[in-house]
Amino acid sequence: MSNKLGNDTDSDVSELDPKELSQALSFDKYAPQLGYAEDPETPLTAETFPSKSGGKPAWLNPETILAAEQVTCENCEQPMSLLLQLYTPEDQPAEAFHRAVYVFCCKKGGCVKQDWTRSFKVFRSQLPRENPYYPPPNESDDEEEEEEEFTPKSFKAPVQCVICGLGGAKACGKCGKTAYCSREHQMADWNMCRHKEFCNKHISEQDQEVIDKLRAARIFTEKEIVSEPEGKGEDLEEEESQAEFFKENNPDEPSSDSKALVLAGDEAEEDTKVDVDDVFLQFQLRIQLYPDQVIRYDRVEYDMPTREPLWVQQNYKPASIPACELCNGPRTFEFQILSTLLNYLGVNHIAADSLDWGSLFVYTCKQNCTLGKEVFAEEVLWKQDFSADGMQLGPKEAAMLRRKNAAKQ
Template identity: 40%
Template sequence: MSENRTDSERETGVVLGFLEEAEPWQLASAQFPSKVGGRPAWLSQLNLPSAAELECEKCQHPTVFLLQVYAPIAGQERSFHRTLYVFCCKTPACYTANDNRCFKVFRSQLPRKNDFYPYDPPPDEEPAAGADDERVLGSGVKLCRLCGCAGHKACSRCHKVTYCCKEHQAIDWKQQHKRECSSETSSASGAVNLLLFPEWELVTEPEELPVNDDMPPDSNSLAQVNIASSDLEESELESMALHESKDSEAFQKFKERIAAEPHQVLRYCREGSQLWVSSEHVPNKEDIPKCSCGTNRIFEFQIMPQLLNHLKVDSPDASIDWGTLAIYTCAASCDQGKNYSAEFIWKQDFSKDQAV
């Protein structure tokens, strides 16, 4: 896309993510995909996050795979292959304002020469039929038939399928496994899986803006603040007006920035700046915990609210929701071997009366 850039456009250093349909083989681990929904395409095939590590901290139910971003670091051999994974709870009641406890983030990275993948890039063609089994990784690690995470609990009757927890085993029993348990064969992926989010490929292109986007927003385009209350002192009115003006400005900036590419679902810019939807609940440096190695974490990418339109999560009552999700990762991308390293997510919701 950058090759077609005109003199009236500039690249911002931000890479935008968009959703496209793809063939299942294109989203397999061997293709090093960036993707949304379905089952995770694990990079390291050992030491997957445990069921306990994937639990929602609010309801203690297992979280479900939301998306992954393939993000190698140029010049860093230990991060030649590098993928970031985001999981979220599917219980709407867990989504309270600015509360990140229903999300989990993990990082996996491998050098170019590793135990799981060829040294050379994968061919851009469909592999031979029957090459993969969704129930087990090439390393021999068994996967949950329902969600695709590490599955250590086998069906006690047929021993053909495994699950990450009793909850997922019970769901799959009702959806399909009850009908097939005593049969000679068992489907690898099962029937229509209502637990998982719809699956998409996450494709990227650089953000390009008109050169005059460096100009500050026209103050006349910002929402005007109207506060009237005889019960408030003048100083309180001034404080509230200033706060609402700043919040309106932040939201206006958000809307203007995404206007050129309204279908973006992700913004990637390692060590860059976040695009907040509100002036409220913006983290300070001390709000972002250090990595377990002791290194500071830095901003890497954010998930946009537009993604919610593709997840089929709307409901008449409460539903899964966010304004934006900012992911922070170890600045050194420290070497954890074949393990999955927990990273940090910051959830910011829209202020009252805001809408994209």
């Protein structure tokens, strides 16, 4: 299955012109943030509060990190890798001034296909504005105003696995210096990342670069996630701009603001039922506008109405989302990870058991409840795959859905 949604030829959605797309879709004032994967220009360290996919976690709380047993695939019993972390600060409550959500995934596609509920983990972490690790931001408009002197807390940094960045509870039995989260990563480093060759020996800068690349290849490729609000796409914005220009310069010319679709041929026939997954086509129409997006961030905040994810199929939606285990309050949808991210992770798409999904939906505590002495709160993820019906959409089915959408407007 192709993960490049914008180039999908099975549904003929890519052949729709901008006007048809504009008529088929409507946008509300609560536009989601769209995330894109890019090569980082600078190191994505914790103090930069990064949003990123892959690589080692940039722990928000540098004093306490997750251990392998907390992030173990329950199918193969091996440590999972960081799939994504998003820096998502919020104004309320005060404890969530700094906030990060971490998503972990087993790299083995076979495990995800076997039982995906045992191969993903999501954790929320947060810190107040006044915390012992990061200076409070200077919120004054006076650029010359000196920031208050800040001295970060002195603590013994937790030992991290040289492969994945989880807690390194194990060490090389020979040198005792190189830390690992598990026997699996210790063996991988010894046999495939040249530690056997260089254990207890001086390592040149050039050799260290090679070793770092070999270790990085054991986890997902690191990319920075940058975001912008969803709009109507460059083509539609250009069309609207041209229409406005024409109207201003030709005030006597009649203009047509009708949203009705004019159908021709077989498409004009009355059709009361479309035997395809309408939800999938809606998904394709929306993604078409920005085909490179990998994240859709759409969290409910304050007085916003409840938000619905952009589902990829009508069936296999969660009947209910479990309440937060810490406060017993509701969890709400926060963001979804699109299959386009698979193109950036450095995974093998050809293998029969390659990692794959239609979309991953992350739900978190609506109130950002206090973590108390805990540094991490486990949250919930739901996975949808593309339906067979959806992938078989043709031009007539697409036209029928556009017609139904236009009738509602």
